[in-house]
Amino acid sequence: MATPSELVAEALGGSVRALAKLITLVENEMSGSTEALQKLYAQTGRAYTIGITGPPGSGKSTLTDKITREIRKKGFTVGVIAVDPTSPFTGGALLGDRLRMQEITSDEGVFVRSMATRGTLGGLSKATSATVKILDAFGKDFIVIETVGVGQDEVDIIKTADTTLLISVPGLGDEIQALKAGIMEIGDILVVNKSDREGADRLVSELNLMLDLNPSMGAWRPPIIKTMATLGEGIPDLTEKIIAHRQFLQEGNGLSKKRAERAREEILNLIEGEVSKYIHKMLKYDLAFDETIEQVVARKQDPYSYAQKVTEPFAKVYQNRQGEKAGN
Numbered sequence: 317m318a319t320p321s322e323l324v325a326e327a328l329g330g331s332v333r334a335l336a337k338l339i340t341l342v343e344n345e346m347s348g349s350t351e352a353l354q355k356l357y358a359q360t361g362r363a364y365t366i367g368i369t370g371p372p373g374s375g376k377s378t379l380t381d382k383i384t385r386e387i388r389k390k391g392f393t394v395g396v397i398a399v400d401p402t403s404p405f406t407g408g409a410l411l412g413d414r415l416r417m418q419e420i421t422s423d424e425g426v427f428v429r430s431m432a433t434r435g436t437l438g439g440l441s442k443a444t445s446a447t448v449k450i451l452d453a454f455g456k457d458f459i460v461i462e463t464v465g466v467g468q469d470e471v472d473i474i475k476t477a478d479t480t481l482l483i484s485v486p487g488l489g490d491e492i493q494a495l496k497a498g499i500m501e502i503g504d505i506l507v508v509n510k511s512d513r514e515g516a517d518r519l520v521s522e523l524n525l526m527l528d529l530n531p532s533m534g535a536w537r538p539p540i541i542k543t544m545a546t547l548g549e550g551i552p553d554l555t556e557k558i559i560a561h562r563q564f565l566q567e568g569n570g571l572s573k574k575r576a577e578r579a580r581e582e583i584l585n586l587i588e589g590e591v592s593k594y595i596h597k598m599l600k601y602d603l604a605f606d607e608t609i610e611q612v613v614a615r616k617q618d619p620y621s622y623a624q625k626v627t628e629p630f631a632k633v634y635q636n637r638q639g640e641k642a643g644n
């Protein structure tokens with residue numbers, strides 16, 4: 317079996333097989349996955365990421381398929397990550413998405429990957445962000461991430477995108493209220509899909525009203541695009557708006573700002589993950605944690621002092637730094 321370094325070298329050399337294996341390695345956090353990501357990091361930062369989110373069944377996969385084809389027509393390569401947080405089985409997610417993305421999966425310039433729920437909270441967004449980097453290093457010009465907009469994990473996923481499309485459909489009822497937060501926070505382009513259905517124009521007006529009332533709107537007012545994904549209607553217009561948003565971000569320094577903010581969050585998450593990993597190991601092997609729990613329950617020790625004791629090394633480092641600063 318190829319080592320992680322070999323896989324990185326083969327993938328960077330253009331092997332799709334190595335690319336797929338590399339993603340599996342990183343997705344499952346198998347040994348060597350951090351090493352692999354370290355190796356390819358310098359090759360990342362070139363791809364443009366598009367996030368597609370919205371309620372279940374709103375047509376996200378169909379839109380992903382059509383947008384991908386439109387981008388391909390312009391001569392760019394595309395990586396697609398379809399995240400299904402509701403399915404614990406990657407196989408199941410794969411099957412449904414493959415059906416709706418039939419045409420693009422047979423295109424050599426497109427690589428499609430489905431991802432399902434990971435064991436831990438935040439695991440899915442970590443795996444997605446790593447996969448984005450791998451596809452980026454592999455040389456994909458655009459990366460499209462599809463996810464159902466529900467929990468925090470999905471919001472974190474969509475934050476890895478440069479341009480986010482928020483999908484809604486006519487006849488959602490109360491769900492329109494749930495969309496409101498998304499419109500304020502993450503939607504760069506609002507898509508009204510299934511516009512063949514009754515109520516599409518009313519939905520456009522409602523969304524417009526929400527935008528009018530958004531106090532935190534910046535220089536970019538999210539455009540509202542009506543689409544009929546199944547027939548491909550509105551897709552060229554939508555793709556133009558994506559390109560326009562990219563241009564807007566690039567010209568106004570917004571892209572570097574967005575990416576710096578993302579790097580900052582990523583670094584913090586990684587540090588927290590590392591610290592938490594070692595603390596768990598320490599508690600398990602070194603500190604006789606079970607005994608401590610008994611003592612805490614018996615009121616022979618309080619949990620606050622114990623937590624302070626375990627994290628004392630960090631407190632010490634911080635205090636020393638403060639001391640150094642004061643001394644200067």
Ligand SMILES: Nc1nc2c(ncn2[C@@H]2O[C@H](COP(=O)(O)OP(=O)(O)OP(=O)(O)O)[C@@H](O)[C@H]2O)c(=O)[nH]1
Pocket residue numbers: 371372373374375376377378379416464509510511512513543544545546547
């Ligand atoms: N009438 C109509 N149906 C559409 C349109 N776009 C998609 N659909 C249909 O809506 C259904 C769901 O489409 P998907 O693309 O799978 O939606 P999705 O948001 O990816 O679904 P999940 O990933 O399961 O949340 C499919 O049967 C599509 O054919 C449209 O513009 N009009």
Ligand SMILES: [Mg+2]
Pocket residue numbers: 376377378413462
């Ligand atoms: Mg889908």
